[in-house]
Amino acid sequence: MTASTTRRTTAARSRLAAVGSIAVAGALILTGCGDQTNDSGSEGSGSKSAAPLADKLPQAIRDKGVIKVGSDIAYAPVEFKDDSGKTVGIDPDLAAAMGKQLGVTFEFENGTFDSLITGLRSKRYDIAMSAMTDTKDRQEGIDSDTGKKVGEGVDFVDYFTAGVSIYTQKGKNTDIKTWSDLCGKKIVVQRGTVSEDLAKAEAKKCTGGKTITIEAFDNDQQAQTRLRAGGAAAGSSDFPVAAYAVKTSGGGNDFQLVGEQVEAAPYGIAVAKNNTQLRDALKAALDAVIANGEYEKVIKKWGVEDGAVQEAAINGGK
Numbered sequence: 001m002t003a004s005t006t007r008r009t010t011a012a013r014s015r016l017a018a019v020g021s022i023a024v025a026g027a028l029i030l031t032g033c034g035d036q037t038n039d040s041g042s043e044g045s046g047s048k049s050a051a052p053l054a055d056k057l058p059q060a061i062r063d064k065g066v067i068k069v070g071s072d073i074a075y076a077p078v079e080f081k082d083d084s085g086k087t088v089g090i091d092p093d094l095a096a097a098m099g100k101q102l103g104v105t106f107e108f109e110n111g112t113f114d115s116l117i118t119g120l121r122s123k124r125y126d127i128a129m130s131a132m133t134d135t136k137d138r139q140e141g142i143d144s145d146t147g148k149k150v151g152e153g154v155d156f157v158d159y160f161t162a163g164v165s166i167y168t169q170k171g172k173n174t175d176i177k178t179w180s181d182l183c184g185k186k187i188v189v190q191r192g193t194v195s196e197d198l199a200k201a202e203a204k205k206c207t208g209g210k211t212i213t214i215e216a217f218d219n220d221q222q223a224q225t226r227l228r229a230g231g232a233a234a235g236s237s238d239f240p241v242a243a244y245a246v247k248t249s250g251g252g253n254d255f256q257l258v259g260e261q262v263e264a265a266p267y268g269i270a271v272a273k274n275n276t277q278l279r280d281a282l283k284a285a286l287d288a289v290i291a292n293g294e295y296e297k298v299i300k301k302w303g304v305e306d307g308a309v310q311e312a313a314i315n316g317g318k
Contacts, residue, residue, distance in 0.1 A: 051103025053288060056281035061126065067106050067278075069095065070125035072113040074219040077244045077302050078131040078267075079108065090240075090302050091129050094159065097294040098285035112218050114192040117154060120272055127269050127282070131238055133194060134158050134268035134317030144197060155275075156268025157282045158313040160304075163261030164194050165242040166234050170256045173233045177259045184210035185233035188223040191216040194263050195236035220245075228254050240304055266309070266316050279314065286312035 061067060073079050079089040087108045095106035111119060116128040134156035137144045141153035168176055175181060179198060183206035189195040196216050203212040217223045220237050224245055227235040239261045246255045271279040289295045299308045
């Protein structure tokens with residue numbers, strides 16, 4: 001998700017996606033999401049002296065003992081708040097494992113997705129970790145709608161692979177199977193996400209005087225609420241999120257996935273271009289937790305094994 005320059009991904013590539021097993025991940029916990037608050041939901045356990053990769057971090061971060069993380073904490077199961085208000089999910093769990101390697105605490109701060117890269121530029125956050133798709137446009141600071149450069153761009157440390165799905169109210173709009181089937185209908189999406197990009201691109205292809213009406217919201221849960229109330233024909237989200245909504249909303253009775261996933265691409269941790277030392281430290285930490293099995297434990301916990309990667313990558317998005 002995000003506004004033009006900070007989208008979870010850009011529209012274009014076909015992606016038979018990852019994370020197929022999440023739809024049956026019975027261990028997932030349905031929760032609500034928090035507001036704009038700081039949350040130290042992911043902590044690096046162990047002292048700095050015991051952390052094998054602590055010396056790879058910039059000295060300023062080592063001194064603070066904290067990495068500030070900008071995140072849209074309303075995107076279950078990637079990051080969300082449980083019933084006690086604690087930040088949980090795939091990203092916080094991976095961050096906690098990385099924190100053990102680096103000897104720091106990852107503090108998640110809630111923000112709207114389309115503001116995260118702006119917050120990174122203004123140094124409100126050290127990193128953005130929020131199911132953000134690594135794309136060339138984001139790397140280069142290009143507005144995907146206009147093709148114009150609007151910022152210096154960011155670097156990504158890639159750690160997961162996911163696709164995008166369409167979902168509808170259960171038992172309704174059964175004629176929708178692909179993006180082209182949305183012509184003449186309304187879709188709800190989160191603002192600035194690949195889903196919004198895809199809807200805009202598909203609307204341009206509609207013929208016969210039809211188009212796709214796109215209603216965009218600040219977060220995905222608002223879009224789900226609108227669809228649940230019958231205010232649209234379909235919704236779209238990253239596959240792990242759509243599958244989680246289908247599994248949990250209304251006890252599994254509210255929504256259904258339709259068609260296949262598209263836009264397979266990596267999720268990346270966004271880091272400022274001029275912060276290469278932090279970027280490389282994060283990559284080293286990810287590679288370490290992949291090698292020691294912590295990564296696999298997290299991925300299995302959330303039932304998203306099909307999205308696992310074998311090693312971290314820098315700017316692997318196309």
